[in-house]
Amino acid sequence: MRDLANALGIEAASIYSHIKSKEEILQRVCFRMATEFFEALETAEATETTATGQLRRAIAAHVQVLTKNTAASAVFLHEWRHLSEPFHSEFLALRDKYEGHFRKIIKNGVEKGEFEVPDEKFAALTILSALNWIHTWYKPEGKMPPAEIAENLSAMLLNGLRATEPRAVTPLTRVHAT
């Protein structure tokens, strides 16, 4: 709190005329980020009809939110553990709901014959894992912009590494990095 006050140019005690407690900051960051992720995801789902299209848009939306504010993303991804009840449970429920959207897209894809996976929940978790790690290395000044990161991730997750068949996904903006 002293560091924060210092960055704001005020005394530490003065922070408490703006917020109730240190945890309130954590709560605000966690739930604001959750809202942003949901809004981006819902837009993605609404603009596409195929499971493949929805998944690609959902990945792009997630990467967009994640890279827009890496500091807030790190809090959203890791620090929610320190939320007190009932916020902790509430946050976990939101997280599960978000994951559920991905599961549903994958399930739809499997039913329509677009996808083939051993386990939808596992697939959803793996996709989100690959996505969520980027905040540890992403730098806004780096040479790969968010849209291209999303493109590459979609290609890898949809087609895998294998070179046996023609690529099923050939995005308009297919870019080779490096």
Added chain:
Amino acid sequence: MRDLANALGIEAASIYSHIKSKEEILQRVCFRMATEFFEALETAEATETTATGQLRRAIAAHVQVLTKNTAASAVFLHEWRHLSEPFHSEFLALRDKYEGHFRKIIKNGVEKGEFEVPDEKFAALTILSALNWIHTWYKPEGKMPPAEIAENLSAMLLNGLRATEPRAVTPLTRVHAT
């Protein structure tokens, strides 16, 4: 340190007759885990000749180490940030070297025509991301054993979600979870 002492059944001050500082514990955990990851990876590389085989073994080895001790893995994955110099730099160098092994396997695969990826570094990072996230949800008592997790991850990362072609990887122990 008080909690640790409590768990050990001794006084907090007594810990310091075993270690020099709190950070020494962090250093030991981080570098011991690094060694374990390297040993497992080298064994994996030595037992296979194709890039596909090596990658599948490397994934299995990584998952094995990660799930064997989830607490130590979490420290290895996140807390290394608090290492002081020169340990911090030394750790980062090891991490980059480890990542380099994965990059090389992928590069070999591309050259031999087994893989097709836009960017080897990006592919290596994505694979490790998908792998490293499992420590956040893995429970030893859960119904998916480490070998099956590795199997599913290999299948997803090598073939993707797409159902357009016959599966290129058909592991001996292919299991459908859930």
Added chain:
DNA sequence: CCTACCGATCGGTAGG
């Protein structure tokens, strides 16, 4: 938003 301060807790040391 500041001054002045608090009780609690932290990693760690001295000396046995």
Added chain:
DNA sequence: CCTACCGATCGGTAGG
């Protein structure tokens, strides 16, 4: 491995 402590720092409050 313990007793007895330490200086520093923490989140936060009282009263203006």
